């Protein structure tokens with residue numbers, strides 16, 4: 155399959171891949187640091203753009219730009235110091251703030267030889283008068299906050315637990331100082347993933363105001379202190395505008411919540427072989443699909459509604475009829491061969507009135523969408539019974555019933571899972587629903603726990619139920635048998651009522667189109683779920699770029715989003 159999915163490898167795999175190269179004497183750190191310096195320089199030049207005679211913005215000069223290196227004890231600090239040496243040689247004013255008693259010796263020597271400065275940061279707030287070689291944390295934070303760029307080299311893949319010591323207090327002080335500094339808007343908070351090497355937009359440089367704007371923050375390998383392998387934020391972390399990562403993306407750069415502090419990306423090829431030599435068959439820890447990875451069956455002359463896939467929808471009640479309409483609409487707009495609605499007669503009439511393509515008669519179904527708009531408790535107009543029967547049929551637990559088929563289990567149907575499921579059943583909870591599902595299985599967990607450690611709890615739910623789990627959020631995590639996907643395609647505007655119903659209908663149609671394949675290869679359901687999250691995000695972007703959106707508008711934008719994806723092939 156064509157594609158360009160981002161593969162993230164664990165810290166342990168990256169180390170295993172580095173080992174043979176280091177043994178062979180390859181100067182990995184020099185390569186990494188040089189690439190880092192080039193990106194820092196380019197980003198700075200774009201932020202200092204000047205208008206040419208034709209009025210077009212051109213990259214500005216970076217001579218004299220102030221660079222603050224935050225340097226920790228390990229090789230991550232070594233990368234920062236060597237990059238600082240390259241930059242100092244190009245005429246930038248580089249100061250290293252050393253947050254550990256000992257730092258990478260070669261890097262420090264290179265920086266000093268290139269004309270850079272180094273200052274030891276003293277964690278005790280009562281540090282004496284700052285000399286040329288020592289400063290207090292508040293003074294270091296104030297100085298770094300006044301730089302043009304901060305290079306965060308405190309911790310990389312050697313981080314264990316929350317950041318501690320001088321680095322932690324420095325980051326806390328800096329985060330507070332930067333929160334007060336105005337942004338020039340060059341980072342709009344969008345995270346295009348580690349492969350997005352696009353430079354920031356050019357900004358006209360006005361020296362008077364430049365001093366007042368916040369510095370551009372570049373993280374070396376990862377924002378220091380994130381959970382490299384699990385994407386958690388266990389302690390202080392300085393949010394980055396760009397993360398330059400070496401060899402391969404790391405899981406924490408893709409997974410929420412840490413993916414939201416990485417800024418734009420850049421993966422620097424330093425020649426690592428992944429999977430690492432000696433670990434053949436080892437899979438990446440986390441994958442993020444890109445547009446080209448979305449598998450979308452394109453109908454041919456011999457297709458008909460049953461080859462396109464029939465979606466059965468059990469959603470909504472008389473009290474919540476909107477969910478029925480949104481789910482069915484999304485399935486129709488995603489190109490289902492047919493959509494069958496099951497539910498209270500008056501809700502069915504409302505769905506058909508809005509979407510005449512939908513039928514309410516029973517018959518063959520190739521994927522079910524169950525539970526959207528179904529309350530967890532209380533009046534259900536018989537919907538729980540319908541959903542339970544459909545789930546049993548989909549799971550292959552009904553004697554004499556038709557072949558098992560994929561199913562999406564959403565919202566109110568999540569409480570109906572009293573058996574373990576095959577992985578072609580996809581659960582689509584948000585954090586609160588995932589917590590409730592796990593509490594019902596004896597786990598002591600609440601919504602905040604799930605939001606703090608989405609991967610851990612999504613994995614736990616997969617293990618407890620057997621189902622594929624798509625944990626919805628600002629970034630979504632999908633866990634299936636032996637696979638983890640993390641998608642960050644949703645604009646913040648998508649956090650609106652009914653958006654989840656649209657995702658369920660869309661995913662149902664995508665599963666129905668490949669039903670026999672998914673039941674035969676249930677591990678593929680996770681990839682379909684990740685692709686649905688991507689298409690959902692693209693549809694949301696199309697619905698109203700940069701502004702508020704309604705769930706129905708997202709459903710109606712699905713055809714255009716799919717056409718745009720297919721046009722890229």
Ligand SMILES: NC(=O)C1=CN([C@@H]2O[C@H](COP(=O)(O)OP(=O)(O)OC[C@H]3O[C@@H](n4cnc5c(N)ncnc54)[C@H](O)[C@@H]3O)[C@@H](O)[C@H]2O)[C@@H](O)CC1
Nearest residue numbers: 182183227228229230309310311312313314316317318375
């Ligand atoms: N091995 C190599 O030659 C290469 C390494 N690279 C860089 O090296 C980094 C890994 O270097 P290291 O293995 O030295 O690890 P780090 O630089 O991430 O840091 C390890 C040091 O930090 C301390 N530490 C760990 N957890 C801490 C915490 N929670 N709070 C405070 N201090 C903590 C440890 O005691 C240790 O001294 C990568 O992230 C990458 O930036 C790159 O230069 C590519 C090549």
Ligand SMILES: [K+]
Nearest residue numbers: 306309374378
């Ligand atoms: K770092």
